[in-house]
Amino acid sequence: MTWIASLLLALLVVAAIFAGLVIVGRASWTSKTRGLLARLESTRLPSTTLRYSAQEIEHLPATVARYFRTVLKDGQPIITAASVVHAGNFNLSAAGEQWKSFTSAQRVITRRPGFVWDARIAMAPGIAVYVHDAYVGGEGILTPSLLGLLSMQGEISKRDLAAAEFMRFFAEAAWYPTALLPSQGVQWHAVDEHTASATLADGADGRISATMLVSFNQAGLIESVRFEARAAMVGKLIVHTPWEGRWFNYHERNGMLVPLNGEAAWLHADGRKPYWRGTITALSYEF
Template identity: 30%
Template sequence: MSAAAMSASALERHLAQPAGSAVFGPAELDGLPDPVRRYLRTAIGPGTPLATAAALRMRGTIKLGRWLPFRATELLAPQRGFRWSARVAGVVSGSDSYAAGQGRMDWRLLGVLPVMRADGPDVARSAAGRAAGEACWVPTALLPRFGTRWSAVDERHIRARTTIDGTSCDVDYTLDEQARPTRIVLDRWGDPDGTGAWGWHPFGFEVTAHATFGGLTVPAAGRAGWFVGTDRRERGEFFRVTLTALRPVT
């Protein structure tokens, strides 16, 4: 069943599959490059259940012509999809979702008047990239046992390669001295200029704070947008966020 065909409750049941009995230990890191091992040891506390999904709460501002405040919840399962539900400026509400290879955007003014509705292959491919980029919020889901293939460029730069419903994603992490991510970048399918011409563009999250929730140390604040690493970065930025809660699904 596609994300578009699922009810909100059915989609959340699909995403919120509980973790098994396994917990994080040194054997999970066998064979990984040293910088990747340092990152995962920093991100996941010993004995943490190996959750593949998490429930998040966040607040921030989003650029819709101008910067507007939002509050949102998200159920995120990087290998299966996500449902991000938000209220913007108190008057626009809706959700972005992805599951079973299908993506959907559904936003309304005052809960009634359609503001944006979109689906189809382009939306789905872009949403798969979003799920891969947001996997930093569920680092247990990035362990090799769940299909992530890791490599290291040097001590501060590592790469996670995942495949989500046939869409391959390479996500590059820049680490600080404590092996925490400071920048997360990938080539993501999108139409950031709104021209109708979709293609691959650099997309990234620049991290400004970290926090620990339920044994997971994750990026807790930052800004995201298109054209990261280019002279169009400021124009492409559209999302500034602070996590207020994160609960691994166990």
């Protein structure tokens, strides 16, 4: 029975060490998240417009003006910040299907554009990958970490990462729709009766900018957004790949219609590759 007692003792020691790593990792990650959120808040600029006026959309393409008339009411306060909680599934495999559940909390500010996404992806019982995905003060941040301790970060240039994260901020603006208004710096151009292009620049020099193709459904709501070239990790290489976000299940929040479900996908030559499917479980705004 001595070997059984020794085995049990060894298992208890391993379990204690693992539990300690989980606790230390969680505490370390929480501290890093607070630091990122503090940095995000420090970049906030005062709003130039307090309320939406229907007059500002009079000269927009018809499909874009219809969208704003559908999701906003005249006099809607301009969103300055949003707090979003998600739950969903994330595909960890670049070539196959390896979907894992995740939960996340996201903080967004609209001037200067920025966000911090703090996620937990469940790999196995008790084992999670922590992820910071962020755009703060013109800097892109992507930090996956096993248990919040072991970095899993790939190599990507600062310029590519900043551009990719700014695209994410812009793509998700259907969640904070006043950020898509011309008064907030967005330039709209008609493509056809159901699509339009939207362009937004960040920073005083406009060094970081993005143009996305926005498709509207029969109800006048944003159905999908697309970027023609967004940085994607393919093995150890960065490949600029078409990317698409789809938004659906619109509900009213604070007088606005916003989508509570979404899906993100890479558009490869051999087909569409979804990697993120999420549901908003909580959403609050600052005006």
